[in-house]
Amino acid sequence: MSVFSDPRWSEALAHLPDYLGNHVRVSVTALALGLLVSLPLAILSRHRPIMRGALLGLASIVQTVPGLALLALFYPLLLALAALSLSWFGFGFSAFGFLPAVLALALYSMLPVLRNTITGLQGVEPAILEAAQGVGMTERQSLFMVELPLALPVMMAGIRTAAVWVIGTATLSTPIGQTSLGNYIFAGLQTQNWVFVLFGCLAAAVLALAVDQLLALIEIGIRERSRLRAALGGIGIAALVAATLVPSMARWQSGYIVGAKTFAEQYVLSALISQRLRAAGFSASSREGLAPM
Amino acid sequence: MWITAIAATIQLIAAIGKGRVGLVDWTRCDSPNVMTAAPPLIAFAHVGKSFDGGRGATPVVAVNDVSLDVAAGELLAIVGGSGSGKTTLLRLANRLIEADSGSITIDGEDVRKIDPIRLRRRIGYVFQSGGLFPHMSVADNIGITPRLLGLSAAEIASRVDELLDLVRLDRTQHRDRLPHELSGGQRQRVGVARALAARPRIVLMDEPFGALDPLTRDALGDDFRDLHRKLGLTTIMITHDMTEAILLADRIAVMRGGKLLAQGTPAELSNSDDPYVGELLRTPRRQAERLNVLLPRDGAA
Numbered sequence: 001m002s003v004f005s006d007p008r009w010s011e012a013l014a015h016l017p018d019y020l021g022n023h024v025r026v027s028v029t030a031l032a033l034g035l036l037v038s039l040p041l042a043i044l045s046r047h048r049p050i051m052r053g054a055l056l057g058l059a060s061i062v063q064t065v066p067g068l069a070l071l072a073l074f075y076p077l078l079l080a081l082a083a084l085s086l087s088w089f090g091f092g093f094s095a096f097g098f099l100p101a102v103l104a105l106a107l108y109s110m111l112p113v114l115r116n117t118i119t120g121l122q123g124v125e126p127a128i129l130e131a132a133q134g135v136g137m138t139e140r141q142s143l144f145m146v147e148l149p150l151a152l153p154v155m156m157a158g159i160r161t162a163a164v165w166v167i168g169t170a171t172l173s174t175p176i177g178q179t180s181l182g183n184y185i186f187a188g189l190q191t192q193n194w195v196f197v198l199f200g201c202l203a204a205a206v207l208a209l210a211v212d213q214l215l216a217l218i219e220i221g222i223r224e225r226s227r228l229r230a231a232l233g234g235i236g237i238a239a240l241v242a243a244t245l246v247p248s249m250a251r252w253q254s255g256y257i258v259g260a261k262t263f264a265e266q267y268v269l270s271a272l273i274s275q276r277l278r279a280a281g282f283s284a285s286s287r288e289g290l291a292p293m
Numbered sequence: 294m295w296i297t298a299i300a301a302t303i304q305l306i307a308a309i310g311k312g313r314v315g316l317v318d319w320t321r322c323d324s325p326n327v328m329t330a331a332p333p334l335i336a337f338a339h340v341g342k343s344f345d346g347g348r349g350a351t352p353v354v355a356v357n358d359v360s361l362d363v364a365a366g367e368l369l370a371i372v373g374g375s376g377s378g379k380t381t382l383l384r385l386a387n388r389l390i391e392a393d394s395g396s397i398t399i400d401g402e403d404v405r406k407i408d409p410i411r412l413r414r415r416i417g418y419v420f421q422s423g424g425l426f427p428h429m430s431v432a433d434n435i436g437i438t439p440r441l442l443g444l445s446a447a448e449i450a451s452r453v454d455e456l457l458d459l460v461r462l463d464r465t466q467h468r469d470r471l472p473h474e475l476s477g478g479q480r481q482r483v484g485v486a487r488a489l490a491a492r493p494r495i496v497l498m499d500e501p502f503g504a505l506d507p508l509t510r511d512a513l514g515d516d517f518r519d520l521h522r523k524l525g526l527t528t529i530m531i532t533h534d535m536t537e538a539i540l541l542a543d544r545i546a547v548m549r550g551g552k553l554l555a556q557g558t559p560a561e562l563s564n565s566d567d568p569y570v571g572e573l574l575r576t577p578r579r580q581a582e583r584l585n586v587l588l589p590r591d592g593a594a
Contacts, residue, residue: 131424133389135438135487136414145437149428225428225471 008195012184017244018285020203022179024244026098027170030105031163038110039155042117043143052118059111067169070108071176074100101173101180108169109162116158120151156219160212167208171200181207191264210240256284332401333362334527335386335495340395342381355381357551358395365494368521368528370542372535372573378551379531383497386529387416399495414438417488417496417526422504423480425472431457431483432468438491456486461516478509485517489524496521498530502537514541536577547573 045052062070078093078100086092093099124147132142148155171182184200187193214236221230256277260270270286277284342356356378363369373379384390385397388409397404404412425434435456436449444452457464460482472480481501488496501517502510518541521528532538538545539559546556547570555565563574 127420127422127424128426130389131420131426134387134413134418134420134424136410136441136491137437138410141441146426146428 006195008193009199012196012199015184016203019179019181019183019200020207021244023167023170023181023204023207024241026101026105026173026178026180027163027167028241029098030102030170031109031159031166033102033106034109034162034166035113035159037106038113039117042114043121043148046118046121055114056111056118059114062107063111067104067108068172068175071101071104071169071172074104075176078103097177097179100176101170101178105166105170105173109166112158112161112165113155114158116161117151117155120154120158121147123154124150153219153223156215156222160215160219163215164208164212167211168204171204187267191267211237214240256282258284258286260286334365334367334400335363335529336398337361337382337385338396338398340382340385340392340397342378342385342390342393354551356385356392359548359551359553360395361546361553361556363527363529365527366525368518368526368530368541368543369546370530370532370538370544371546371548372532372538373548374533376550377548379548380499382548383499383529383531386495386497387413387418389413414442414491415493415495417491417493419481419484419488419496419498419501421500422477423472423484425480425483425487427472430469430471431462431475434472434483435486435490437487442491452490453486456490459489459520460486462486476509477505478513481505481513482516485513485520489520494525494527496526496528498528500531500533503532503534510537517541535573536580539577 041055045055065073075096078096082092082094128146128150129142132146137145170178170180171185173180174182174186181200181204184196184203188196188198188200214233217233217236218230219233221227221233256274258270258273258277260266274284274286338360340356340359341354343352343354345352359378359382361369361382371379371382381390385392386399386404388404388407391405399407399412399416426437429437432450432453435453439449439452453468454464457467462479462482467475467479467483472483475483484501488498502513505513514537520526530538530542535545544556544558545562547554547562547567549569554567555562555570557565559574562570565571
C-alpha cells in the first residue's frame with residue numbers, strides 16, 4: 001500500500017472544510033482586530049517618542065511569550081471576566097474557543113504592524129512633510145494625503161509578517177477549544193495518526209504561504225503603483241475568505257454535533273456515536289478537542 | 294487615484310471625521326502691479342528667531358533683528374551663505390516657522406492674525422529641488438492647493454493645463470507622469486506651476502534653481518522672471534549665488550549670521566562699505582573677467 005492510498009488521507013480531507021474554515025475565520029478576525037488597534041496607535045504615537053517606546057516595548061514583551069502560553073493565559077482571564085460580567089450586567093459569554101483565540105492572536109499580530117507603521121511614517125522625508133505644510137495642508141490632510149500613502153509599502157510588509165505569524169500560531173488555538181488546522185496536529189499526536197499530523201502541518205503551511213503571496217502581490221502593487229496587481233491580491237484574499245465562509249455557513253444546518261475531549265477514548269466514542277446517528281438517518285458531525293489541556 | 298482611495302478607506306476605518314475645508318480664497322491679480330510709492334506688500338519689522346540648540350546648548354540665533362520691506366511687484370533676492378538665516382527668514386513669512394520677536398505683515402495685516410493654513414494657501418512656495426509629492430502625478434501635484442481649497446475636479450484639470458502651458462511643459466506628455474520620471478529642470482518647473490496654482494500674489498522661493506545644471510538653471514531663471522512680470526507677482530527668492538541674484542532680482546538683500554547686512558539694487562549694493570558685501574559682488578565680476586580672458590571670443594557675438 002503506497003503512502004497516498006492510505007484511507008487516512010481521505011479522512012483528513014473530509015475534515016478540511018471545517019478546520020480550514022475555522023482557521024481562516026479566527027485568523028482573519030484576529031488580524032483585523034490587531035490592525036484596528038495597532039494602526040491608530042502607531043499613527044497617534046508618531047509625534048510622541050515616549051508613547052512610541054512604550055508601545056514597541058509592550059508589543060515586544062508580548063512577542064516573547066510563547067504562543068501557546070499566550071493563548072492559554074486568555075482562558076482564565078476571560079473566565080474571570082465572564083463571571084464578573086454575569087454578576088454585574090446579568091450576561092456572560094463563553095471564555096472558551098473563538099474569543100480567547102482571537103484576542104491572543106490579535107495581541108500577537110501587533111508588533112510587526114506597529115513597528116512597520118512607525119518606521120514607515122518616520123521614513124517620510126522631512127522635505128516632503130514641509131512641502132505638505134507649505135502647500136497649505138492641515139496636519140490631518142498631510143497624514144492622509146502624503147504620509148500614509150508614502151508609508152503604505154512598509155506598512156504592508158508588516159501586515160504580511162503579522163498575517164503569517166497569526167496563521168501559524170492559530171494552529172495552537174485547538175487546545176483552548178477553537179477548531180483550527182491544529183485539530184489535525186493535536187488529534188494526530190494523541191492517536192498516533194501521523195498522516196493527520198503531516199496533513200495539518202502542510203495545510204497550515206500552504207495557507208500561510210498563499211496568504212503571504214497574495215499580500216505580497218498587494219504590497220508590490222502599492223510599491224510599483226500597479227493598480228492591477230494590488231486589485232488581484234485583494235480579490236485573492238477576498239476569494240479565500242469567501243470560500244472558507246460559505247461551506248461553514250451551509251454546515252450550520254447540521255443536526256447533531258458530538259463533542260469529544262482530547263484523548264483517544266473520547267475520539268473513538270464520538271466517532272461511534274456520530275456513525276450511529278448517521279446510520280439512523282440524522283445528520284451529525286463530531287467536534288473534537290472540546291476541553292482545554 | 295486609487296492610492297487616495299486607500300487613504301480614504303483607512304480614514305474610514307480609523308473612524309476619524311474628516312473636516313473638509315471648503316473655503317475659496319482667490320486673491321486674484323489680473324493686472325500687473327504698477328510700482329508706486331505704495332505701502333510694502335511684505336514687511337519684516339525687527340524680526341528675530343532663535344532655535345533651541347538641544348540639551349544644554351546655547352540657543353542658535355537664526356534671524357537677528359531684521360527689518361526688510363518688499364514692494365508689490367518686486368522680485369527680491371536674499372543672498373547669503375549656509376547658516377546665514379535666509380531660509381528661516383523666508384519661512385517666517387508663511388509661518389512655516391513662528392517668529393520670536395518683531396512683526397511680519399502682508400498687505401498691512403499681521404501674519405500672526407491670519408490662520409496659518411489659509412495664509413499658506415494664499416502664498417506660493419517653491420521648494421529646493423521641487424519638494425514634489427513622489428506618489429502623485431504631475432497633475433495632482435500642481436492641482437494640490439486648488440484641491441485643498443475645494444475646487445471642482447473640472448476646474449482643477451483646466452487650471453493644471455493652463456499652468457503646464459505657463460511653465461512650458463507639454464500637457465499630454467507630462468500631465469500623468471510621476472515626479473521621478475522627470476528631469477531636475479522639469480521637476481522644478483512643476484514646482485513653480487504648483488506654487489502658482491491658486492493664483493497667489495506672493496511667491497516664496499527657497500533656492501529654486503540651486504540643484505540644476507547651468508543651462509537649465511539659466512533657462513528656468515529667465516522663464517520665471519517673465520512669469521513674475523506677466524502675472525504681476527511679488528517674489529522673494531533665496532539664493533547663495535550672487536550672480537543669479539544680480540541677473541534676476543530687482544533688489545538684493547544680503548544676510549550673514551542672522552543679520553541683514555545690506556539691501557538695495559545691484560548698483561546700490563556696489564556702494565556698500567561692508568567688506569562681505571563687497572566681496573560677494575567682486576566675485577562674479579572677477580569670474581566674468583577671467584572667463585572673458587579664458588574663453589576665446591566668438592566672432593559672431
